[in-house]
Structure formats: structure tokens, C-alpha cells
Amino acid sequence: MSRQSSRAPDPRKVNGELFTLTYGALVAQLLKDYEDDDEVNRQLEKMGYNIGVRLIEDFLARSNVSRCNDFRETADQIAKVAFKMYLGVTPVVSNWSAAGDEFSLLIENNPLTDFVELPDGHTDLNYSNLLCGALKGAMEMVQMEVDVKFVQDQLKGDNITELRLKFIRRLEDAVPAGED
Amino acid sequence: MAQLSDAVLFEYLHIEIVGYIHRCADENEKDHCIAKLESLGFRVGQSLVERFTRESTRFKDELDTMKFICKDFWNSVYRKQIDNLRTNHQGVYVLQDNKFRFLTQISNGKQYMDVAPKFLAFPCGMIRGALANLGVNSVVTAEVSAMPACKFQIQIQRT
Amino acid sequence: MAVCVAVIAKENYPLFIKTIPTDNELKFYYTVHTSLDVVEEKISSVGKNTNDMRELYLGLLYPTEDYKVYGYVTNTKVKFVIIMESSNTNLRDNEIRSMFRKLHGAYSDMLCNPFYTPGENITSRSFEEVVLAMMQQD
Amino acid sequence: MESEDEEELVSSDDNEKLCDRSDTAYVTNHLALPASCRILVRNGTCLYYTEWNRKTHLSMSKDEEFKLMYGMIFSIKSFVSRISPYDLKDGFLNFKTSKYKLHFYETPSGLKLVMNTDLTAGNIRDVLHQIYSNIYVEYIVKNPMCELGVPIKSELFKTKLDDYIRGLSVFPMKLS
Numbered sequence: 001m002s003r004q005s006s007r008a009p010d011p012r013k014v015n016g017e018l019f020t021l022t023y024g025a026l027v028a029q030l031l032k033d034y035e036d037d038d039e040v041n042r043q044l045e046k047m048g049y050n051i052g053v054r055l056i057e058d059f060l061a062r063s064n065v066s067r068c069n070d071f072r073e074t075a076d077q078i079a080k081v082a083f084k085m086y087l088g089v090t091p092v093v094s095n096w097s098a099a100g101d102e103f104s105l106l107i108e109n110n111p112l113t114d115f116v117e118l119p120d121g122h123t124d125l126n127y128s129n130l131l132c133g134a135l136k137g138a139m140e141m142v143q144m145e146v147d148v149k150f151v152q153d154q155l156k157g158d159n160i161t162e163l164r165l166k167f168i169r170r171l172e173d174a175v176p177a178g179e180d
Numbered sequence: 181m182a183q184l185s186d187a188v189l190f191e192y193l194h195i196e197i198v199g200y201i202h203r204c205a206d207e208n209e210k211d212h213c214i215a216k217l218e219s220l221g222f223r224v225g226q227s228l229v230e231r232f233t234r235e236s237t238r239f240k241d242e243l244d245t246m247k248f249i250c251k252d253f254w255n256s257v258y259r260k261q262i263d264n265l266r267t268n269h270q271g272v273y274v275l276q277d278n279k280f281r282f283l284t285q286i287s288n289g290k291q292y293m294d295v296a297p298k299f300l301a302f303p304c305g306m307i308r309g310a311l312a313n314l315g316v317n318s319v320v321t322a323e324v325s326a327m328p329a330c331k332f333q334i335q336i337q338r339t
Numbered sequence: 340m341a342v343c344v345a346v347i348a349k350e351n352y353p354l355f356i357k358t359i360p361t362d363n364e365l366k367f368y369y370t371v372h373t374s375l376d377v378v379e380e381k382i383s384s385v386g387k388n389t390n391d392m393r394e395l396y397l398g399l400l401y402p403t404e405d406y407k408v409y410g411y412v413t414n415t416k417v418k419f420v421i422i423m424e425s426s427n428t429n430l431r432d433n434e435i436r437s438m439f440r441k442l443h444g445a446y447s448d449m450l451c452n453p454f455y456t457p458g459e460n461i462t463s464r465s466f467e468e469v470v471l472a473m474m475q476q477d
Numbered sequence: 478m479e480s481e482d483e484e485e486l487v488s489s490d491d492n493e494k495l496c497d498r499s500d501t502a503y504v505t506n507h508l509a510l511p512a513s514c515r516i517l518v519r520n521g522t523c524l525y526y527t528e529w530n531r532k533t534h535l536s537m538s539k540d541e542e543f544k545l546m547y548g549m550i551f552s553i554k555s556f557v558s559r560i561s562p563y564d565l566k567d568g569f570l571n572f573k574t575s576k577y578k579l580h581f582y583e584t585p586s587g588l589k590l591v592m593n594t595d596l597t598a599g600n601i602r603d604v605l606h607q608i609y610s611n612i613y614v615e616y617i618v619k620n621p622m623c624e625l626g627v628p629i630k631s632e633l634f635k636t637k638l639d640d641y642i643r644g645l646s647v648f649p650m651k652l653s
């Protein structure tokens with residue numbers, strides 16, 4: 001067994017690839033199941049949402065961050081802490097709206113699309129739509145309703161991948177029964 | 181036990197995939213769900229093993245391949261090695277993992293026993309896919325008597 | 340530099356063959372085909388020699404008058420064959436080896452594309468780019 | 478300090494109780510000579526309730542107690558933040574009576590952990606954070622069989638929580 005050491009790849013890299021490959025297998029399966037890009041987008045978003053509501057707890061437990069003061073702080077937490085932690089990339093936060101309620105995450109190398117070459121005829125597919133759902137789900141758990149969508153995607157030939165996040169409203173704690 | 185954060189993402193994704201596959205199926209399609217998960221795992225196993233073996237020398241024989249699955253493959257995917265490998269020398273290998281990663285958070289005993297197969301289909305597929313790509317055709321099944329321990333049985337198909 | 344690059348499936352049918360523009364593509368196809376026997380021979384001789392390192396790179400398979408044929412086999416039994424011009428005398432073994440490694444890397448990335456079905460012909464653009472780059476070097 | 482001091486509570490043999498309300502979510506524990514621990518979620522559902530040294534119980538149902546607890550926490554939270562000169566991120570940490578101390582920890586995701594202890598307990602914020610991050614997240618959030626926001630049924634979670642509390646050096650041998 002002289003070659004043992006040579007067979008052990010970098011665990012961090014492997015875990016990233018494991019995720020990327022599993023995600024790829026899922027998207028390919030969804031395309032077979034639905035044959036409709038919009039429906040696949042919807043399913044991916046839904047699954048992302050379910051992951052987001054759980055992942056946020058993991059994130060809070062790991063990072064021990066406290067509640068964000070404003071949307072700008074939230075944007076920084078998402079880009080510099082959360083993306084870095086789970087996907088190993090740090091998107092650039094930019095294109096703030098004048099009202100400060102909308103911004104873009106610019107992603108240079110989206111790890112979800114490593115290896116991917118989209119087959120022809122899927123111009124409406126947002127391959128990485130899971131991310132939109134995950135962000136929505138996670139944000140909702142910290143009481144922020146947001147809208148997330150893809151604006152640009154390198155997979156479709158754009159120069160950069162751009163996710164747009166829009167703040168909708170703050171969600172409040174339930175008032176105990178019998179009090180108003 | 182600190183885990184790599186991106187390893188966690190894979191776990192959540194797997195949970196959600198299991199959930200998705202079962203959500204869009206009827207009660208009586210359970211076998212179909214298992215088969216679907218298994219085939220997803222198969223495809224992932226195929227790709228993974230291609231990457232994992234890029235730097236290694238060629239395998240000597242079937243046992244060498246099995247040892248690779250138990251050590252390097254398992255370690256890369258689950259951050260631990262298989263605890264025990266047995267064979268009857270007639271094409272059946274039994275891999276025992278005393279703390280299988282997909283089960284450690286579910287139960288420490290018999291609770292939720294009925295759902296264990298759902299979470300083992302994808303891993304079985306991964307093993308089968310990895311072996312198939314290495315030129316070993318097999319049937320892989322899993323057996324649990326008390327979580328989080330799990331036995332994977334690999335039956336080599338020689339035809 | 341390389342005049343022909345081929346990827347052969349474990350069942351010995353071609354997944355991908357690229358040659359330099361030539362009137363005589365068939366000749367290369369034939370050469371690749373013949374080389375597979377040598378590959379099989381090299382693989383099955385493993386174990387007879389205790390010094391055998393079982394390296395993936397198989398080295399020079401055979402030379403012809405005009406060309407040298409090199410081989411490589413992955414653990415997944417996929418074979419790569421590269422044909423070089425014999426006139427290229429200052430070719431070092433290490434350079435060939437690293438070409439194969441690059442090819443192997445590109446192949447495994449290609450295999451990881453979720454929309455590729457293993458066993459099908461390779462149509463990936465990025466894989467082809469890697470191969471073309473090998474054929475354009477000087 | 479003995480938990481027998483909590484004379485306003487009534488005695489019970491039960492060591493662990495699951496709250497059965499599904500419309501309020503919270504869990505409390507009494508710690509440091511913990512008496513009880515409960516975990517609540519944002520809408521007030523009690524996800525989990527367990528107790529150790531609590532010798533006495535109120536003459537009301539668990540249900541009612543949880544409702545009261547959530548109401549009180551809600552009120553204290555809003556009161557505390559209203560009178561604070563700054564924006565309070567952590568809300569309130571604990572309050573004390575002559576007989577017990579109630580510790581409160583809330584995550585940004587709205588999960589609330591409440592633990593009652595005797596008066597000797599210092600700041601147990603870290604303990605509550607550990608329960609959240611190493612036990613709740615590990616064995617509930619990562620357990621696909623556990624729906625979030627509904628009462629906890631996982632045996633594994635119960636065992637892990639109990640082991641953790643009993644293993645804390647602040648609790649002498651008094652936990653039965």
C-alpha cells in the first residue's frame with residue numbers, strides 16, 4: 001500500500017466537488033422530470049428555500065453573529081461571511097439602489113457551475129436557482145422578506161453572474177394570544 | 181466535532197433531495213424513489229471516482245479496489261474510514277460503518293428506523309457508481325439494525 | 340505538436356478522436372486502433388514485473404516511420420492515445436506525461452458535466468479546446 | 478443552594494416533559510442547579526420542555542404555563558427595548574427573584590431558550606449558546622426527521638441535551 005498518501009485529495013476541495021456534482025445530478029434529474037425550464041426553476045427555488053431555513057441556523061451557530069442593524073450590514077454578512085463559509089467564494093456587493101433596499105451580488109466563479117456545459121435549448125433555465133431560494137429562506141428566518149433573482153449568468157455567456165436582492169419588509173414576532 | 185462548513189451544505193442538499201424525491205411520489209412508489217436516489221448517487225460516484233483516482237497508480241485487483249473504497253473514497257466523502265471490511269472471497273464484500281454520517285444526526289438506536297433506507301439509497305448508488313467506473317459491476321444494498329451503524333453489502337456481478 | 344489525440348472508452352470504442360487537418364484521417368484512426376492492442380498488452384503485463392510502478396502513463400507504445408504513438412490508461416480503464424511526429428526529436432518523456440495529465444484533467448472535468456452521459460461521444464467545447472491547444476503548440 | 482428552596486412550585490416525579498402545544502414554540506431549562514429548560518420559536522410554540530431539579534409545579538397546566546411564559550418574555554422584551562437608550566441587540570439576559578433566576582437567550586432566527594436556575598448561577602449565556610449550536614442545530618436542524626418549529630420528538634436530542642447539562646461542572650451531583 002505504498003500509494004496511500006497519493007490518493008487522498010484535499011478534503012475541502014472534495015467536499016466542494018461533492019456538493020457541485022450532487023447538485024448537477026439533481027438539476028439534470030429535474031430537467032428529465034419536468035422538461036420545462038420555468039418549472040425546474042421553481043422546484044430549485046423551493047428546494048433552496050427549504051435548505052435556507054435550516055442552513056441559517058447552522059450559519060448563526062457557527063458565526064455567532066447578532067442581528068444586523070440594516071440591510072447594508074446584511075449584504076456584507078451574506079457576501080463576506082455566508083458565501084465564503086459555504087461556497088468558498090466572496091461575491092462583490094454592488095449596484096445599490098438609491099433607497100438602499102436593493103443590491104447585487106456579483107459572483108466571479110460560481111462553484112455550482114464548475115464543469116457545467118448547458119445543453120442547447122435551455123435559455124430560460126436558471127441553473128443555480130437554488131441560491132435564490134436559499135437566500136430567501138435564510139433571510140425569512142431572520143425576519144426579512146426579500147426577493148432574489150438572477151440578472152446575469154456566466155453559464156449563459158454573461159461576463160459575470162449577478163444576483164439581485166430586494167428588501168420587501170421586516171417580519172415581526174407573533175403577539176401572544178390575548179394581547180394586542 | 182467541527183465539520184467543514186461546505187460539507188454541511190452537501191448534507192443539507194442530500195436531505196432536501198431525499199425530501200424532494202419523496203414529495204413528488206405516491207405512497208406506493210417508494211421503490212421507485214429509492215431507485216431514483218440510487219441512480220443520482222450512481223452518477224455522482226462515477227464522476228467522483230474519476231477525480232479521486234487521477235493521481236493514483238493503477239489498481240492491482242478487485243481487493244485493491246475495495247480497499248480504496250473503504251479508505252480513500254470513504255474518507256474523502258464522509259471524513260472517516262469504513263470500520264470493518266469482510267469478504268467471503270466469492271464476490272461478496274460487507275463494509276461496516278459504525279457511525280455513518282447520514283445517520284448520526286437522525287437517531288441513536290431504533291427511533292426513526294423506518295426512514296433509514298431513504299437516506300442510504302444515494303450512498304449505495306455512489307458506491308455502485310464508483311465501482312462501475314472502476315470496472316467492477318455490482319449490486320449494493322444497505323442494512324441497519326441500530327442507527328447510526330450501517331452495513332453496506334456489495335455483491336460483485338461477474339458476467 | 341501532437342497530430343492526433345484520441346480517447347477510447349473502457350469497452351474499446353472511440354469517445355473522441357481529433358487529428359490535424361489531413362487528407363489521411365483514416366491512417367490515424369487505424370494507428371489508434373492498432374495501438375490499443377499494445378495498451379492491452381502493457382496493462383496485462385502488470386504484476387509480472389515486481390518493479391512495475393503501475394503508472395497511468397504507459398510511455399511510448401510503438402514508433403512508426405513518421406510517428407510516435409504514446410499511451411495512457413486511467414483507473415477507470417479509459418485510454419488516451421497521443422500521436423506525435425517523429426521529426427520532433429527533442430521531445431522529452433516528461434512533456435508527454437504532462438500532456439496526458441492535462442488531458443486526463445480535462446477528461447474528468449468533462450465527465451463531471453451533469454448533462455454528459457458517460458459512454459457517449461465527447462462533444463464538450465472546453466474539452467476540445469484543451470485538445471486543440473495540444474495540437475497547436477510548437 | 479438547593480432546589481428545594483423553590484417552594485412555590487409543586488413536586489412531580491416527571492423528569493422530562495414534552496410540551497404538546499403546537500401553536501407556541503419555546504424550550505426552557507432550569508440550570509446551575511437547573512430546574513428547567515425550554516425552547517420556544519418565534520410564534521410562541523414550545524418546542525421542548527425539560528426539567529431536572531424542579532421539585533414543585535404550579536397549579537396550572539403546562540400549557541398555560543407556556544402561554545404565560547411566552548407572554549411574559551414578549552412583554553419584557555418589548556419593555557426592555559423601549560426603555561433602552563440604545564438599540565438592543567441581545568434583548569434581556571436574565572432576571573432574578575428571591576428564589577430563582579430566569580436566563581434568556583434568543584438567536585437572530587427567533588429561537589428562544591429559557592432556563593431557570595437557582596440563584597448561584599452566574600452568566601450562563603454561553604451554556605445556552607452551546608445548547609443552541611451544538612445540540613439544537615446538530616440534532617434537530619440537521620435531522621431530516623425533525624420538522625422545524627414543531628415540538629421536538631427526537632430521542633437523540635433529549636439524550637444529548639440531558640448529557641450536556643449533567644456534564645456541566647456547575648451542577649454538582651444534585652441532578653437525579
